[in-house]
Amino acid sequence: MKKWAFVSDFDGTISKKDFYHLVMEKYFHEGEALYTKWKAGEMKDIDFLSTVFSSIHQDETQIIEDIHSLEIDEHVTAFIRKVQAQGGDFYILSAGTDYYIHHILQKYGITDVKVFSNEGYYMEKNVHMKIDPDHPHYSERYGIDKSTVISELKEEYEMIYFAGDSEPDSHPAEVADVTFAMEALQGILEERGTPFIKVNDFYDIDRHLTEREVLK
Incomplete structure (x- = not known):
């Protein structure tokens, strides 16, 4: 051992800073309503994050640049x-x-x-998560x-x-x-x-x- x-x-x-906060600030202002629902326990964490990460709509080079901006x-x-x-x-x-x-x-x-x-991956200008129930x-x-x-x-x-x-x-x-x-x-x-x-x-x-x- x-x-x-x-x-x-x-x-x-x-x-x-949480990456989802960065995404909402830059690309997904509508996410504030979802954030409220999530914090109230009306939405699963994985559903909230999946929605936010698939609302970026940017080329991967821009997304990586945004990631690198995280302190x-x-x-x-x-x-x-x-x-x-x-x-x-x-x-x-x-x-x-x-x-x-x-x-x-x-x-x-x-x-x-x-x-x-x-597990996450870039596809069609967004970040997606591969969730395996097994x-x-x-x-x-x-x-x-x-x-x-x-x-x-x-x-x-x-x-x-x-x-x-x-x-x-x-x-x-x-x-x-x-x-x-x-x-x-x-x-x-x-x-x-x-x-x-x-x-x-x-x-x-x-x-x-x-x-x-x-x-x-």
Whole structure:
């Protein structure tokens, strides 16, 4: 069994803005009504995201340019390399799509990071998601069941650290050994009584792991 791994959400955790927010701001203003329905629980996450991502109507070069415009945490690339250099593995676990995540990893030269996410692809000027109900990680609501992924990783590692920022991350937080919570996830976990460490960014996470002597 391997010693430890760090698993991170992408949108709003590694990236400073969710990709769907960028799409709505630039190309799909009508999405605000859908956003309200989704947040009210009247729409599944996967249906909301599928609608937004298929409302871009731009050539792929423009979409990639938009993806590259997403700001990421200033410390995350150094943190990933530090984890990998000191005996840990780094994973990304996202209920978005791997399409834009891989473009960001490539832009920043981040390697040896496995991405667990909904499969995404470009077709006819939009981004689409391939959701397979027979996939072992399938979730009817999110497309991918983050808790199942964490549970499987726990069979490989003695310790799983997890970082997230929003409601979909509340479920894997119940399974991970240690959860670092940002933004809205803090209040959600507090209400549920799920243990977590409050952080603002990857500098905070790095400091906590250094204090615990997980990192040097």
